Amino acid sequence: MEPYHHGELAVQKRAGVSERAAVVSAVVRTEMPDAAAVFLAEQPVLFIGAADARGNVWSSLLTGHPGFITVTGPSSVRVAATLSAGDPLYRTLAGPARLGMIAMDPGTRRRMRMNGTARPTPGGLEIELEQIYANCPKYIQQRVPTWQPATPGDPREGTALTGADLALVAATDTFFVATADPDGNADTSHRGGNPGFLQALGPTRLRWPDYAGNSMFNTLGNLEVNPRAGLLIPDWTTGTLLHLTGTAAVDWDPDHAAALPGAQRVVDFTVERLVRVDHASPLRWSAPRFSRFNPPASTP
Template sequence: MAHASNKYLSGSTKGSVFHSGEQAFHQQLNIGEKMEAVANQFIRPFMPEQHQIFFSQLPFVWLGFIDQTNAPWASVVFNTQNKLIDVHNQTQLSIQLDSTFNDSKLSKESIKDTIGLLGIEPTSRRRNRLSAQITQWAGNTIHLSVKQSFGNCPKYIQARHFGFTARTTQNHKSRVQIKQLDESHRALIKQADSFYIASFYHNNANSHVSNGADISHRGGLPGFVKVDGNTIRFPDFSGNQFFNTLGNIKQNGCAGLTFVDYQHGHLLQLTGFAKIIENDPLLKYFKGALRFIDFEMTHGEWAAHFLPFVWGNAEFSANLKNTGTWQQADQAFQLNQSESKQ
């Protein structure tokens, strides 16, 4: 442990699984030694057996990737005809994309060579993540080599039961490119109880293990995400303190957000710029919020009736009792303002 601590305190990322953006948060909270020790135990360059089994049985998986313009995207892939993921050994796996349902942004020609994988078992809330290098892309099959593998707690995940449904094969043609959010998009965002966020880290000066794309889940009570025009603001709640997403945003200010309409199977994918807000008058009134993140959309895609799933109602995480909404925060703030004037 002392060896990892010395490297951390010297400001070096050599030998650490954390890059400088993640380490900046650890240093700010004075948890550098603790997190290096945790990482040495839980973040591995291979999939343990339970992760191999977990990924091999998923009906769908969330992917984070970077396009050729360095824009990060969060997407979901599935296979209604064959097995989605084949795990070959502890470091090699492949994804067989569905030939009917596809995300045109996710192609051999359009993305860079790393992918972040987020597997969530919707009924149990179990969650695991991978960072992987693309080693080959053959037809609809992506071959991957594991860079990092680790589990995440299910803290803010809403459980949902689901099943496949027969949607028309023409639905993949219903994708619409957007530059502005309309009222239907904003309505989806305002009522969301979860979304997915893609980010990335890249340092040309070295080949750090964290170089590449990442994807994570964010959950809360309906109303925990605010939208004004093309700007989206959401709280950051207490998590595993790895700070993968926030560390990436701190390093390059980019993010991709995706929202799901579980009732109709719509997908709203956005990419743009993000910044971390550490000081805001509303922070102390938003229950559970440690900081806010502002996201400014540059462009996106609306995919109507895209997901081939029928979803049940959300079973909300018990941890949401420790979180709030924008309506509650605004009301508490206004009440305080009124009382202070009396």
């Protein structure tokens, strides 16, 4: 795969960062560096995203004790974990799937992105990687995990956010957004900020500021060519996961961005379907130490 597709290139040009993005593209690898293999072996969670059979994009996570992610070759990893039956990506990962992934360590504010094709194996996945690269630590809140085994609750499905969902949105300082290009090549990105940076404008409408990043515009580039997107909003204290799928659009109006501190653009998200699973994750995380890069959050 080339580092960028035409949607990413178009967004880079519009944002005026084409030259910088071309330089940054040198970090994209097809083979796993030794340091990255060590990093993966230390992680208890892998954030993922993919498009389902209908083209709806979802984001989720896989968990395991450190060592559950193993590098098996120059461009391959094994993940010894599966999703629960109530997870919106459960059926998708039952067959080959184009998967976007982030391995992120909130304790050290390190993260690594990987994109490739996953195939199911007994008890997990084998993934052939096409893109491997590190990301900067900006906007990651520092947290330390503990393991607390729990039984996932029954999934609650809907088409609009409830009061409990809206409370989780208002309190969140971190979420993950999955997108895909028209061929289904998926990407998963991290978004962080002070509580309130993700705003609910109604039971089916969310928005967030697009802060300065690495100039690659993987998420916005995918949205340029495919508006489908999936959000994962974790409750770090209970293990509850809120999965949303719908469409996203980038608002380039500078006046709208100026209303949100630190925003260079604004992203509007329309919820079409949601799945909430209480206690879905066995990880419980300490109270956050907020990133010094977080701009102040505004109120809707």
